[in-house]
Amino acid sequence: MTSSSSLTNQREHLFRRLALLTVITIYLLILAGGIVRSTGSGMGCPDWPRCFGRWVPPTDVSQLPLNYQEIYGAKLKGEVEFNPVKTWIEYVNRLLGAFAGLLVFALLLVSIPYLKNDKRVFYWSLVSFVLIGLNGWLGSRVVATELAPYLVTLHMLLAILVVFALLYVMAISYTGRVNVEPVNRNKRVVNQILLWAMVFSVVQVLIGTQVRESIDEVIQRLGYSERYRWIDNLDFRFYIHRSFSLVILVFHLAVIYQLRKHTTTKGLLSQLITALMAMVVVEILTGIVLAYFAVPAAAQPIHLTLAIVILGLQFIALLVLNADQLLKNRAVQQPTYSKL
Template sequence: MTSLSNLINERSFRRLALLTVLSVFLLILVGGIVRSTGSGMGCPDWPKCFGQWVPPTDVSELPANYQQIYAHRGYKDVQFNVAKTWTEYLNRLLGALIGVFIFLTFAASIKAYWRRDRPIVGFSFLAFLLVGFQGWLGAKVVSSVLSGWLITLHMLLAIIIVGVLLYVATRSQAHIYRFGQTTAKPSVYRWIWISSGLLLFQILLGTQVREMVDEVASQLGQQQRYMWVSELGIRFYVHRTFSLVVLASQLAWILPFLRNNTAKGAATTLASFVVGLILIEIATGAIMGYFAIPAWAQPVHLTLAVTVLGFQFLVILLLYANRLLPDSYKDTSEMLRANTPTL
């Protein structure tokens, strides 16, 4: 039987894991804001910013020849912009804070699950390793002056970290979802995996389109923003058209899944959210295409896409709740006593 102290440790771990997941989504949103405002090179070096631990608030705090010093980082003809510098720096601080959250999640997993469910500990440690690699990769993005393929890899790794943390958080609550486990037809399992893969591809393709936006914006400037879309080329139109394929693949699993599961539960609620979020996602894409890519729509568009992917992964995990359940939870009486908040 599980002791009261261990149940308390598990409850604390679940809350911390949920907070960590939410903070990573926030970081993705902030990262989108950094890109949409052109703040990616607001700090031309890493981990310091203009050689300082606390960034400058005025150009007078920089050497007179700062453009020459950082010319190899794209500053040859760029004027210091305090807003862009602090936007990028706050993004870095949030990333560091999330690194602390993930480390605390790993530490809490050892205390709560080392004897009871070691895969939770293992995947928590994996998340910690991945966030460290993500920090190193962020430094490489800066040193490469925002290389397109590195930005795409940076985005992919962020999504992987979200997936690992969602797995950890959901596995820690699998004993709750095992009761009245949601069922689905074989075709639903097949299409939810296919649609998730297509959505991931669409997100990564979107980062490539975003790179093209940066190039066009640099060439035309803000004064000709209305011309940006027409200059984006074939990848933009592929990205836009492919959204219909993504939508069709989503409906292929959502509609039969909701018809088969009329009772309200975590999985059906998430599936319903996916429908709404996809419609909003398409709307923000249309706004960008027809209204000159407003800066506010870009981070919202990206965060919604990653949220949809995260919700789908949660549905998949809930469908496999029995397989996530370790042997130590097989005792029904023990599961009933583990009364903890759900995701």
């Protein structure tokens, strides 16, 4: 192996590792966002990008001006009360978001050499960077509008798009380097079932955000001390969300059935589908915990994060199933990097 090809392999390896780290960080960011929501810390920092006018948030009310409620409570109708735990939960969420943005930017820089042989890697890295920047700005609007429900939902949708863009970049960079078992027949049927499972999962996530908003409305009426009554006071959206999970389960069972029927060997695709099925079951179990055990705060961010993990696995499985299509636009399987 020449020194040039060795350098190429090292850069490829760096790109793939960085892409994986970036995806993991985005999922941690989604988990952090769920913790912010479940603990009611969304306005823990009433201003943006600083927090109570400071780059490092206060840890005690004595570090704030005596009239801080008047200063920061104008847009919150005077209902701002310093809570160091909620403040730091929100601030750590922001720091993680900034770190994720830096990782996506680094990924964009590392993807530049791919312009010579597979422009998709660079352009989708660029899309990821634009999307995460847009979502960061949207996060500031969420604070500015006092957690407007439609912006919170849009914030989540953009996070899903960031995950998809990054996973697509990863899939392209790994294409031709992993073995995928062939689907002998009915590949089109498996594609359609998996695609519909993704569509229904996105719908389920959106309905879930609506359920979360209805819980916020119930909290305003009953308070946190009446947690055990929250579920009983929810409207039809909760029951749609609960029942819809069975539809998603059926679609995943159908995918597993089709793959086992039309593949003679077990490989990456089978492993992905098995992991996907396990995640769906665990997701349903966390939903049961939320419904029948008084909506424990710890279960809420887990339930949300699992939903996005499921979407990610569905998308990867779809890409792996169609790995031959990903190879079509590649000039050569091993990218040749220009000298830097």
